[in-house]
Amino acid sequence: MSVEIVLQTLLSGLLIGLVYALVAVGLTMIFGVMDIVNFAHGEFLMFGMYASFWLFSLYKLDPLFTLPLTALLLFALGAAVYQTVVRRIIHASMLSQIFTTFGLMILFRGIAQFLWKPDFRSIDNSLVSGAVRLGALQFGLPQIVAGAGAILATALIWWFLDRTRLGVALEATAADREAAQLMGIPVQRMFTIAWGIAAACAGIAGGLLSTFYPVFPEVGANFILIAFVVVALGGFGSVTGAFLAGIIVGLVEVVGGFLIGPQLKLALVLLLYLLVVLLRPQGLLGRA
Amino acid sequence: MKRGLGRLLSAILVFIGGAPAAPAGEEVKIGAIYPLTGAAASTGLELKNAVELAAEMINHGAQGLNLPLAGNAGLPGLKGAKIRLVFGDHQSNPQIGATEAERLITQEKVVALIGCYASNVTATASQVAERYGVPFLNPDSSSATLTQRNFKWFFRTTPHDELFVRNFFVFLKALETKRGIRPKRIALMNENTLWGTETTKLEEKLAKEQGYNIVETVIYPAKSTQLTSEVQRLKASSPDLLMQSSYLGDAILSIKSYQELGFTPQAILANDAGFNDSEFLRTLGKAGNYVLSREVWALDLTSRNPLIKQVNDIYFKRFKTNFNGNSARAFTGLYTLAEAINRAGSTQPEAMRKALTETNIGGDKLIMPWQGIKFDATGQNTLGSGIIVQVQHGKYVTVWPFELASADVIWPMPAWDKR
Numbered sequence: 001m002s003v004e005i006v007l008q009t010l011l012s013g014l015l016i017g018l019v020y021a022l023v024a025v026g027l028t029m030i031f032g033v034m035d036i037v038n039f040a041h042g043e044f045l046m047f048g049m050y051a052s053f054w055l056f057s058l059y060k061l062d063p064l065f066t067l068p069l070t071a072l073l074l075f076a077l078g079a080a081v082y083q084t085v086v087r088r089i090i091h092a093s094m095l096s097q098i099f100t101t102f103g104l105m106i107l108f109r110g111i112a113q114f115l116w117k118p119d120f121r122s123i124d125n126s127l128v129s130g131a132v133r134l135g136a137l138q139f140g141l142p143q144i145v146a147g148a149g150a151i152l153a154t155a156l157i158w159w160f161l162d163r164t165r166l167g168v169a170l171e172a173t174a175a176d177r178e179a180a181q182l183m184g185i186p187v188q189r190m191f192t193i194a195w196g197i198a199a200a201c202a203g204i205a206g207g208l209l210s211t212f213y214p215v216f217p218e219v220g221a222n223f224i225l226i227a228f229v230v231v232a233l234g235g236f237g238s239v240t241g242a243f244l245a246g247i248i249v250g251l252v253e254v255v256g257g258f259l260i261g262p263q264l265k266l267a268l269v270l271l272l273y274l275l276v277v278l279l280r281p282q283g284l285l286g287r288a
Numbered sequence: 289m290k291r292g293l294g295r296l297l298s299a300i301l302v303f304i305g306g307a308p309a310a311p312a313g314e315e316v317k318i319g320a321i322y323p324l325t326g327a328a329a330s331t332g333l334e335l336k337n338a339v340e341l342a343a344e345m346i347n348h349g350a351q352g353l354n355l356p357l358a359g360n361a362g363l364p365g366l367k368g369a370k371i372r373l374v375f376g377d378h379q380s381n382p383q384i385g386a387t388e389a390e391r392l393i394t395q396e397k398v399v400a401l402i403g404c405y406a407s408n409v410t411a412t413a414s415q416v417a418e419r420y421g422v423p424f425l426n427p428d429s430s431s432a433t434l435t436q437r438n439f440k441w442f443f444r445t446t447p448h449d450e451l452f453v454r455n456f457f458v459f460l461k462a463l464e465t466k467r468g469i470r471p472k473r474i475a476l477m478n479e480n481t482l483w484g485t486e487t488t489k490l491e492e493k494l495a496k497e498q499g500y501n502i503v504e505t506v507i508y509p510a511k512s513t514q515l516t517s518e519v520q521r522l523k524a525s526s527p528d529l530l531m532q533s534s535y536l537g538d539a540i541l542s543i544k545s546y547q548e549l550g551f552t553p554q555a556i557l558a559n560d561a562g563f564n565d566s567e568f569l570r571t572l573g574k575a576g577n578y579v580l581s582r583e584v585w586a587l588d589l590t591s592r593n594p595l596i597k598q599v600n601d602i603y604f605k606r607f608k609t610n611f612n613g614n615s616a617r618a619f620t621g622l623y624t625l626a627e628a629i630n631r632a633g634s635t636q637p638e639a640m641r642k643a644l645t646e647t648n649i650g651g652d653k654l655i656m657p658w659q660g661i662k663f664d665a666t667g668q669n670t671l672g673s674g675i676i677v678q679v680q681h682g683k684y685v686t687v688w689p690f691e692l693a694s695a696d697v698i699w700p701m702p703a704w705d706k707r
Binding site for chain 1: 314411506511512516536537548549
């Protein structure tokens with residue numbers, strides 16, 4: 001096995017891992033802030049992909065330029081979902097919460113099927129297409145852009161949470177809901193923002209993915225399983241943890257799949273998940 | 289209440305779906321079960337159009353065409369009786385398929401059934417037909433298991449998956465004889481559901497029998513988010529020929545990954561499905577060129593066979609679209625059934641069954657690229673075969689069998705950066 005193949009698989013794993021990380025960041029944030037597992041998160045990703053697809057095919061706007069618009073649309077959707085549905089169940093039992101977000105998942109898929117048919121669609125000839133050569137190594141430009149976009153978006157989230165007043169208020173709400181309320185933080189507004197940001201993250205990931213992955217109503221299912229593993233591995237609620245874990249999962253999937261056998265690539269990821277749950281249940285950077 | 293509504297809907301469906309009322313006189317009622325609503329509804333509509341056109345052409349006598357029964361209005365063996373189709377909608381659901389078969393047999397009193405496109409629905413619907421002793425003609429389901437059940441009343445005109453895979457090796461042999469091309473190293477890339485794994489087993493077995501060397505077998509999860517590790521493995525095995533079975537999403541993703549990672553075998557031989565979906569070329573554009581894929585029918589067959597062109601023209605005039613593999617097979621299926629009923633000279637089940645087993649239609653009377661139609665003891669047509677198409681200049685053209693081909697196989701395909 002040559003050095004090139006090792007480097008190639010490592011970097012390919014890193015690139016897809018960054019996208020996993022971005023999908024998982026939104027998921028882990030909702031959990032961290034309000035202890036709700038959002039099963040409909042993959043559908044936010046799907047809507048993000050459709051937004052990019054339609055903006056591209058109807059108005060010839062490249063997915064790269066429509067990313068901010070996609071993020072904005074998805075922010076609005078996430079906030080609206082919180083205000084209309086999730087707000088009513090934040091004090092309900094965990095089972096009700098699971099059923100609610102699970103129901104949302106089925107509803108969103110149904111809506112997408114109804115509006116856009118179950119067909120597979122793709123964006124062809126976007127600005128980001130083709131391959132980049134680095135000596136003997138070769139990478140798809142869409143994947144490189146997606147990886148870079150994922151780093152940027154995650155860095156932005158991190159900056160927001162750590163360096164802005166609003167972000168710190170959000171972190172405070174996550175740490176202790178009642179205490180935050182006593183300190184005068186408008187908790188409901190914080191929750192709305194959290195859902196908006198989470199959906200926007202998935203939307204950006206969807207926009208980045210749409211340049212190389214086909215768009216169809218069930219597409220969220222392909223990514224959400226991995227996103228859950230990433231969240232658990234990184235530690236529920238930890239944005240930095242999710243970022244690291246996304247990269248680890250991407251590497252395990254690609255490198256492990258290459259070395260041991262592609263039919264086992266998902267099994268390897270889930271094995272890693274089992275190991276983490278057994279040895280370090282709180283995840284890499286989670287609060288014990 | 290629910291039941292009543294269901295009946296009302298069925299009644300409406302039959303009303304809409306049924307052929308125009310035939311003139312007084314004898315009628316041969318045939319039930320056709322297809323996915324008229326639900327996810328496969330668009331295919332269901334094509335199939336319905338095709339069998340309706342076939343029924344009409346039989347009833348009016350397709351003058352001047354070299355089809356079975358041509359020149360006679362209706363079935364001469366039954367004093368000119370007309371075919372009347374009664375439709376059932378299975379919604380791609382095996383349970384509904386079975387209840388629709390039951391309804392058509394017991395309430396509509398159809399004498400034979402045709403359908404159902406989806407293999408799993410055909411399986412349940414034909415079980416009902418078997419129980420009632422009603423002939424079931426299946427023009428369009430490809431699961432090999434359907435004719436392994438030793439049914440007495442089940443007849444299938446289309447080749448099944450196993451025959452299609454065998455076709456690959458017949459094609460390779462023919463390519464060696466004619467052009468001196470023999471791939472020394474073959475890699476397999478198949479998805480991991482039932483279809484892909486069955487194909488893998490069969491390909492491995494046939495390759496061994498025929499002395500081909502399989503250097504890598506990649507089985508990948510159908511719902512993969514990336515195929516990088518798969519492509520790296522394929523690349524490391526440097527095959528001359530890649531044989532691939534994929535659905536649409538993974539077919540697109542794989543070709544994009546080959547391109548991005550610079551993987552170029554001499555040829556990609558695909559197993560229909562995703563590679564023949566209209567979205568495949570729309571998405572990939574030029575990147576889809578040179579892919580070889582097996583097919584059941586192709587539009588350019590019209591240039592080789594005048595009958596196919598004549599019938600396709602009629603179909604196009606009526607429905608503003610060309611035949612495809614599904615509609616052409618459904619059309620042929622109803623003709624086969626009608627021809628047998630005509631020879632039986634009656635609608636007695638046993639007489640029809642006997643006539644079906646004695647079916648022997650020549651390839652020149654078909655709009656399919658087959659040698660003909662002749663059923664074996666399991667009810668499988670033994671004279672059917674697939675064709676191989678290649679994407680050339682953004683279009684699917686027939687390249688094998690050579691006598692039907694409208695273009696030569698382009699082999700090897702150029703590397704990605706030399707296109």
